[in-house]
Amino acid sequence: MTALLTILVLVFVAIAIWQMVKIFDLSQAGNSNSQVATDKDNTINGYLNMGFLAFIYIITIWSMVNYGDLPLMSNSASAHGPQLDNLMIISMVLIFIVQTITQFLLHYFAFKYKGEKGKKALFYADNNTLEFIWTIIPVIVLAGLIIYGLFTWSAIMNVNEDDDPLIVELYAQQFNWKARYGGADNTLGKANVRLIDIDRANILGVDESDPNAQDDVIATELHLPVGRPVLFKMRSQDVLHSAYMPHFRAQMNCVPGMTTQFGFTPTVTTVDMRQNPDIIDKIANINRIRAKKSEKLIIKGEEALERYEFDYLLLCNKICGKSHYNMQMKIVVETQEEYDAWMDEQKVFKNSLIN
Numbered sequence: 001m002t003a004l005l006t007i008l009v010l011v012f013v014a015i016a017i018w019q020m021v022k023i024f025d026l027s028q029a030g031n032s033n034s035q036v037a038t039d040k041d042n043t044i045n046g047y048l049n050m051g052f053l054a055f056i057y058i059i060t061i062w063s064m065v066n067y068g069d070l071p072l073m074s075n076s077a078s079a080h081g082p083q084l085d086n087l088m089i090i091s092m093v094l095i096f097i098v099q100t101i102t103q104f105l106l107h108y109f110a111f112k113y114k115g116e117k118g119k120k121a122l123f124y125a126d127n128n129t130l131e132f133i134w135t136i137i138p139v140i141v142l143a144g145l146i147i148y149g150l151f152t153w154s155a156i157m158n159v160n161e162d163d164d165p166l167i168v169e170l171y172a173q174q175f176n177w178k179a180r181y182g183g184a185d186n187t188l189g190k191a192n193v194r195l196i197d198i199d200r201a202n203i204l205g206v207d208e209s210d211p212n213a214q215d216d217v218i219a220t221e222l223h224l225p226v227g228r229p230v231l232f233k234m235r236s237q238d239v240l241h242s243a244y245m246p247h248f249r250a251q252m253n254c255v256p257g258m259t260t261q262f263g264f265t266p267t268v269t270t271v272d273m274r275q276n277p278d279i280i281d282k283i284a285n286i287n288r289i290r291a292k293k294s295e296k297l298i299i300k301g302e303e304a305l306e307r308y309e310f311d312y313l314l315l316c317n318k319i320c321g322k323s324h325y326n327m328q329m330k331i332v333v334e335t336q337e338e339y340d341a342w343m344d345e346q347k348v349f350k351n352s353l354i355n
């Protein structure tokens with residue numbers, strides 16, 4: 001922060017000096033140095049402008065070589081994930097091509113028609129064919145992208161209730177998540193923040209009189225059986241949060257006072273994802289960085305960092321307060337048997353209350 005402020009102060013001081021020099025120049029009587037650019041000025045600026053174009057291209061290539069390897073971009077873990085990744089990749093490739101060409105044209109024409117003594121601009125009023133072409137091409141491309149996006153969106157958002165999805169409530173509060181399962185009947189009991197009773201450990205405000213609520217299970221880890229559609233019902237206790245499950249290409253706002261929903265089918269178990277070569281590379285890289293940091297920590301007499309192991313995560317993606325960055329819950333995708341075994345260990349709602 002101090003560094004940023006120092007830089008800002010230096011920038012403002014530089015601007016002030018520059019402005020003062022300009023005022024001084026202008027106030028000189030019998031000013032001989034003209035404000036009109038000479039051919040030499042224009043040529044220098046023309047080449048600087050082309051140099052800037054080269055700089056943009058070089059920095060783009062450099063970024064792609066150094067940061068272009070995004071293993072998570074091609075390893076979605078949900079049934080709809082590949083559709084969304086396709087949409088993303090098509091959009092990015094299109095934007096990249098259009099940007100590369102238009103950026104070049106912008107700089108090239110500025111260079112080609114730079115001011116020169118004796119060169120006069122041609123007055124060219126309009127050309128309907130040209131205008132038609134540069135209107136219709138973006139219209140077709142954009143309409144195609146938007147319609148494709150809308151179809152993808154509705155395919156993802158329309159959860160078929162006939163598939164008997166597992167119903168899970170994601171409950172957001174500053175700054176943690178809880179997952180609530182419907183129990184044997186797969187039906188969530190009614191809940192309302194007004195029913196929260198901390199003294200009795202009813203932390204989600206579940207309605208104790210609702211028969212559907214009795215076998216509900218509240219967990220601090222989100223376990224999902226692989227291959228079964230899940231329908232999430234999101235609630236928030238306090239402010240806007242956003243349930244973000246990047247590996248499953250899922251995100252939905254959690255809004256106080258209403259229930260939102262998002263459904264997906266997990267397709268890869270946590271165990272299988274840990275075996276994925278891209279993920280192994282990524283994790284190895286993270287652990288290399290951790291090992292390097294640990295060396296420094298040990299020299300300082302502090303504890304070394306733990307080895308990192310891959311896990312799916314539910315993150316909060318709305319800045320919701322001071323511990324927002326750490327608002328997360330582990331997601332475990334497992335086989336139906338493992339899921340059932342885990343569920344058997346959980347306490348049902350009616351037995352979790354303090355009387």
Ligand SMILES: [Cu+2]
Nearest residue numbers: 241316320327
């Ligand atoms: Cu949050």
